[in-house]
Amino acid sequence: METRTEISTLGEFGLIDHLTKNIEFQNASSILGVGDDAAVIDHYGKQTVITTDMLVEGVHFDLMYTPLKHLGYKSVVVNLSDIYAMNAHPTQITLSIAVSNKFSVEALDEFYEGVYAACEKYGVDLIGGDTCSSRMGFVISVTALGEVVPDQFVQRSTAQQGDLICVSGDLGASFLGLTLLERERQIFLENPSIQPDLENEQYIVGRLLKPEARRDITAFLADKEIIPTAMMDISDGLSSDILHICKQSKLGCLLYEEKIPIHEDTRQAAFKFGLDPTACALSGGEDYELLFTIPQSEYDKLVLNEQISVIGYMTGLEEGTHILTKGGNKFKLTAQGWNAFKEQ
Amino acid sequence: METRTEISTLGEFGLIDHLTKNIEFQNASSILGVGDDAAVIDHYGKQTVITTDMLVEGVHFDLMYTPLKHLGYKSVVVNLSDIYAMNAHPTQITLSIAVSNKFSVEALDEFYEGVYAACEKYGVDLIGGDTCSSRMGFVISVTALGEVVPDQFVQRSTAQQGDLICVSGDLGASFLGLTLLERERQIFLENPSIQPDLENEQYIVGRLLKPEARRDITAFLADKEIIPTAMMDISDGLSSDILHICKQSKLGCLLYEEKIPIHEDTRQAAFKFGLDPTACALSGGEDYELLFTIPQSEYDKLVLNEQISVIGYMTGLEEGTHILTKGGNKFKLTAQGWNAFKEQ
Numbered sequence: 001m002e003t004r005t006e007i008s009t010l011g012e013f014g015l016i017d018h019l020t021k022n023i024e025f026q027n028a029s030s031i032l033g034v035g036d037d038a039a040v041i042d043h044y045g046k047q048t049v050i051t052t053d054m055l056v057e058g059v060h061f062d063l064m065y066t067p068l069k070h071l072g073y074k075s076v077v078v079n080l081s082d083i084y085a086m087n088a089h090p091t092q093i094t095l096s097i098a099v100s101n102k103f104s105v106e107a108l109d110e111f112y113e114g115v116y117a118a119c120e121k122y123g124v125d126l127i128g129g130d131t132c133s134s135r136m137g138f139v140i141s142v143t144a145l146g147e148v149v150p151d152q153f154v155q156r157s158t159a160q161q162g163d164l165i166c167v168s169g170d171l172g173a174s175f176l177g178l179t180l181l182e183r184e185r186q187i188f189l190e191n192p193s194i195q196p197d198l199e200n201e202q203y204i205v206g207r208l209l210k211p212e213a214r215r216d217i218t219a220f221l222a223d224k225e226i227i228p229t230a231m232m233d234i235s236d237g238l239s240s241d242i243l244h245i246c247k248q249s250k251l252g253c254l255l256y257e258e259k260i261p262i263h264e265d266t267r268q269a270a271f272k273f274g275l276d277p278t279a280c281a282l283s284g285g286e287d288y289e290l291l292f293t294i295p296q297s298e299y300d301k302l303v304l305n306e307q308i309s310v311i312g313y314m315t316g317l318e319e320g321t322h323i324l325t326k327g328g329n330k331f332k333l334t335a336q337g338w339n340a341f342k343e344q
Numbered sequence: 345m346e347t348r349t350e351i352s353t354l355g356e357f358g359l360i361d362h363l364t365k366n367i368e369f370q371n372a373s374s375i376l377g378v379g380d381d382a383a384v385i386d387h388y389g390k391q392t393v394i395t396t397d398m399l400v401e402g403v404h405f406d407l408m409y410t411p412l413k414h415l416g417y418k419s420v421v422v423n424l425s426d427i428y429a430m431n432a433h434p435t436q437i438t439l440s441i442a443v444s445n446k447f448s449v450e451a452l453d454e455f456y457e458g459v460y461a462a463c464e465k466y467g468v469d470l471i472g473g474d475t476c477s478s479r480m481g482f483v484i485s486v487t488a489l490g491e492v493v494p495d496q497f498v499q500r501s502t503a504q505q506g507d508l509i510c511v512s513g514d515l516g517a518s519f520l521g522l523t524l525l526e527r528e529r530q531i532f533l534e535n536p537s538i539q540p541d542l543e544n545e546q547y548i549v550g551r552l553l554k555p556e557a558r559r560d561i562t563a564f565l566a567d568k569e570i571i572p573t574a575m576m577d578i579s580d581g582l583s584s585d586i587l588h589i590c591k592q593s594k595l596g597c598l599l600y601e602e603k604i605p606i607h608e609d610t611r612q613a614a615f616k617f618g619l620d621p622t623a624c625a626l627s628g629g630e631d632y633e634l635l636f637t638i639p640q641s642e643y644d645k646l647v648l649n650e651q652i653s654v655i656g657y658m659t660g661l662e663e664g665t666h667i668l669t670k671g672g673n674k675f676k677l678t679a680q681g682w683n684a685f686k687e688q
Contacts, residue, residue: 003450048392054440054474054485096398096485106347130398136480141398141440143487 049146051082057137070209072114079144081213085233088148096141098134157248159230163293165312170261175284176269177208203265211288224301228292239282240335252319255312393490395426401481414553416458423488425557425632429577432492440485442478501592503574507637509656514605519628520613521552547609555632572636583626584679596663599656
């Protein structure tokens with residue numbers, strides 16, 4: 001009898017580990033491969049950073065409430081976010097799509113309008129791709145390349161004990177945007193005559209449908225001559241993502257609940273849904289903010305930047321990974337990040 | 345009323361043209377973008393070549409007769425073929441897959457075994473990717489990067505009038521392999537007790553399921569110091585692909601039917617199915633042979649290579665695109681390449 005291991009027993013990251021653990025590089029130019037936001041290739045003068053993401057209809061987006069232009073924009077931005085998270089500067093993308101013939105050319109134009117808007121805003125060139133048919137919904141695959149000053153790319157595995165943990169912008173909004181749109185979709189399916197109630201929810205819906213990559217943050221860090229010791233973007237949720245940095249850096253961490261940046265509109269939306277705003281910030285995902293660590297000595301350089309919050313510090317491995325709540329309780333952090341294979 | 349143009353009215357290449365025609369590069373390092381086998385990026389010393397392909401279950405492959413290991417191998421090879429077709433040397437790939445939970449880890453292992461076998465054979469490193477769930481079948485997206493000596497990459501648009509048209513290996517086998525397996529599938533669906541009859545068909549089935557990229561040909565050309573004036577790989581069929589070179593080089597062509605290389609097993613299989621072998625070679629596709637043009641002065645350098653056939657020459661634009669049959673008749677070449685959007 002053949003062994004059969006269900007993918008769900010490994011989870012998304014376990015599966016990636018499993019499938020890639022035996023890679024041995026054959027080219028001197030392959031500097032960094034699977035396991036970070038992006039890979040690094042040496043190109044004789046500058047180093048090239050490359051990253052890729054796949055977005056699947058019904059898994060990563062629902063066309064019922066995702067305008068195609070926004071989808072195109074977001075498909076590019078989530079990849080650029082990975083390039084910035086390497087402390088690199090994005091330069092090119094390739095884009096492949098599989099699309100069923102229920103789409104019209106006009107619909108695809110709308111999608112590409114968003115793609116090109118993102119390219120223009122972030123100064124990247126679309127240099128290739130593949131367009132094929134699909135019998136089973138819309139699939140998007142983007143690969144982004146970027147440049148970095150040799151050996152100034154920032155990994156997840158290089159945080160140091162005592163480093164400050166910083167995060168850009170605010171967290172949890174995108175998850176609440178999704179929660180809201182899912183609720184409206186249910187209401188619509190049950191009673192198509194009821195119009196969606198999105199008033200005063202522009203912020204959280206905007207954060208979900210049209211996220212931005214934090215180019216301004218890497219530019220600020222470069223300007224202040226701060227090179228983070230570790231960095232990644234928050235795509236699966238703060239909790240899941242800080243645990244990546246801890247695991248790969250072989251360290252623990254302590255976060256302070258009161259320091260976690262949450263927008264007032266996010267907080268209001270959470271209360272409306274009976275959810276804890278901190279839980280949304282920890283587990284929500286799709287924030288595309290930058291999560292990075294810096295030596296304590298660099299604190300003065302960024303304390304005045306209102307777009308950066310210091311939310312905790314890196315501890316020794318034996319101290320574990322914890323959050324200190326406003327009430328003074330200390331809880332173990334667990335990865336509540338999205339597990340694509342368990343949900344189905 | 346909104347205009348609705350069906351994708352099928354454009355066809356695959358028309359759609360790509362339509363969607364990418366307004367691209368303007370923003371980075372000096374973007375040397376060549378959409379419209380060739382791969383894009384080219386300048387990297388200060390060597391140039392980087394990048395290409396990407398998406399493979400969709402039910403469109404590009406049928407899991408009923410495609411072993412997963414072969415599928416993994418082929419997913420890599422078809423991209424490397426594009427890198428070689430640029431006269432470049434592949435160095436890295438990224439791989440993204442969307443997979444439903446009907447797949448076991450063992451099944452994915454099998455797929456990756458093929459991926460790694462191809463990486464090892466061709467000396468490329470898998471440096472990144474994305475693994476996500478799908479509710480709708482198996483989707484594979486591979487991006488390959490390669491290096492080329494500065495400005496020695498070979499485009500499709502640079503053939504010269506009078507150049508000889510060359511092709512590597514032999515053509516049409518893959519199409520007949522597909523025809524055979526599709527027939528066996530139908531028979532099996534109608535009567536599951538009948539076992540597939542693949543005897544003596546290893547060659548055509550092998551060419552479909554486990555194609556190779558012609559590294560040996562680019563190595564031979566380099567050894568002989570031949571830089572083709574134009575080159576591409578044959579993925580859509582000789583007819584469709586030579587028309588790309590003609591269109592992009594603003595030239596015509598004349599092919600000789602008797603010169604088109606067809607394997608004896610391919611010829612036999614064609615007769616068995618009541619098909620014309622030449623038609624299979626012209627329109628079949630998925631050969632992954634190299635199609636290139638050279639100045640007549642280079643003819644002596646490659647005439648003794650049995651893996652290269654000279655099949656015709658480039659003419660002026662006004663002379664059109666023709667094939668001269670064995671019977672002495674001259675027919676206009678038409679693109680019989682696979683049109684993914686019309687088939688559904």
